[in-house]
Amino acid sequence: MSDFRTDIGRVAETFGSPRTAIGNGWGWIMAYGVVSILVGLAAFIWPFAATYAATLVIGALLFVSGVFSIAAGLFGRGHEGRFYAVAFGVLTVIVGAVMVFEPVTGALSLTLLVTVWLLMRGLLEIVLGFRMRRRRGWMIALGAINILLAAFILATVPWSALTLPGFILGVSFMMGGATAIATASDHRKGAEAFGAIA
Template sequence: MTPLGNAPANEFHPAGASTGAGWGWIMAYGVVSVLLGVAAFVWPFAATYAATVVIGALLFVSGVFSIAAGLFGQGHEGRVYAVLFGVLSVIVGAVMVFEPVTGALSLTLMVTVWLTVRGVLEIVLGFRMRRRRGLMIALGVVNLLLAAFILMTVPWSALTLPGFILGVSFLIGGITAITAAGDHRKGAQPFAMPA
């Protein structure tokens, strides 16, 4: 048993594992992800368009399978729900695929509603808190201001916001993979969970 705070000897070199094997693939994934994130920031409209079409296609396919489950899945109590949910998903997915600008606008408005509701709830909660009251209220105000900014800049925000969000996701994912690849190259297991 090792003293608390000292890593076991086999943490970076587990028995039977090939030290650092495949780190280049993890690094390549990270670099590509970072490049895609940067591209999404440089061309946010194109990233928004692509994200909207992909999400629409996924919704459409999901809707078709939901309808099939409702029609052919004998004996389960959610058949009507499955069909109705499937029809809604097919319609929304088709709109996003064939009218991506409308789909992007819908996504942006949903984000605006989410920010507004979240901001109001944070302000209400902030006034009820005993500690960190000011911080919670400030967070709520920031979210309300973000929602207002998005609404005031429609349609520009609708055509770029999903692209920027995608860019942030790719950048953070890429940086995480690059750091994991560096650790793996030194002998650590990539994305290892603590024992």
């Protein structure tokens, strides 16, 4: 029995205990932060292109999702939600097609979607910020900025719908990247990732 415990101890020393392995993987967090900042800069420099690209991508995803929903309703026999699946699929295909073929109209819809996304993200970040041990102020500030950005979008729609989503996404990605880089720096020194309270 003692030999077995000795072997287990050697294995633990070889692979490292969870405590000593806490700093592992900080480079991935750092890489995410750097890439996020670069994406944010690109969106900020070319806001129209960012808005246009996001509109096309989201429209294409909606279109494909709608096609699969229609197929599920037509061929998925024996379930009570067939009519809903077909109706929802048709609606989704129409919305997706509008965003792909009429990106200006889709940009207005995308502006509202970005507003909701920023608002929800900001609220979640503020809640998480109050639960963190380190970088609490960073996360709370990030959440507050995202909520203010959402309010700014609502105040400027529809005139800035073609460029504002690009600017907003750019600022949000850059702030998120800066926060991730700071977190990676802490994690590299042995702090738990994001410092969340269990």
